[in-house]
Amino acid sequence: MTDELSTTILSGEGQDYIPLAMPEAEGVSVKVLKADEENRRVVALVKFAPDSKMPRHTHHCRAIAYTISGEWEYDNGRFSPGAVAYETVGENHQPFSTPGTEMFLIFDADGDRWLDNHLSDGTTIHLGMPFFKAFEGISREDAEKLDLTKIVEIIPGGAK
Numbered sequence: 544m545t546d547e548l549s550t551t552i553l554s555g556e557g558q559d560y561i562p563l564a565m566p567e568a569e570g571v572s573v574k575v576l577k578a579d580e581e582n583r584r585v586v587a588l589v590k591f592a593p594d595s596k597m598p599r600h601t602h603h604c605r606a607i608a609y610t611i612s613g614e615w616e617y618d619n620g621r622f623s624p625g626a627v628a629y630e631t632v633g634e635n636h637q638p639f640s641t642p643g644t645e646m647f648l649i650f651d652a653d654g655d656r657w658l659d660n661h662l663s664d665g666t667t668i669h670l671g672m673p674f675f676k677a678f679e680g681i682s683r684e685d686a687e688k689l690d691l692t693k694i695v696e697i698i699p700g701g702a703k
Contacts, residue, residue: 570595613644665700
C-alpha cells in the first residue's frame with residue numbers, strides 16, 4: 544500500500560460498456576473504471592439488460608454494490624435505486640434483473656482469488672485481477688480481440 548495521499552477522479556463517460564463474454568452472463572456488461580493491483584481493489588459500473596443474470600458465484604472478495612437505476616435481486620434480497628448490497632467473503636448467490644439495472648461496484652480482496660462463477664455444467668470460471676485489469680478502460684473493439692482463456696482460470700466440471 545502506498546503512503547502517499549492522492550485522489551483520482553474516475554469517470555465512465557466516453558467509455559464503452561463491455562459485454563461479459565462469459566457463458567450464462569448474457570445481457571450483463573461492465574465498465575471497469577479502476578483495477579488497482581497494489582491495493583487489491585476494483586471499481587466498476589455494471590449493467591444488466593432486462594431479463595438477464597449472472598451465473599451463481601462465490602465471493603473471495605468483499606463487494607459493495609450501489610444500485611443506480613432499475614432493480615435487481617438475488618437470494619439475499621431485492622435492490623432498487625439507492626439500495627446497497629454489502630457482501631462479505633464467502634457470499635454465494637446468483638444476481639438477476641427482470642427490468643434491467645445499473646450499479647456501481649467496489650471489490651476488495653485480501654489475496655489473489657476474487658470471484659468463482661459456477662456454470663450449470665459444473666465448470667467454474669475464476670475472475671481475478673488479470674480479468675479486471677484487461678477490462679480497465681477498454682473499448683468495445685479492443686474487448687472483442689481479448690482471448691478470455693488467457694485472463695481467466697477455467698476449471699472444467701468435475702475437476703478437483
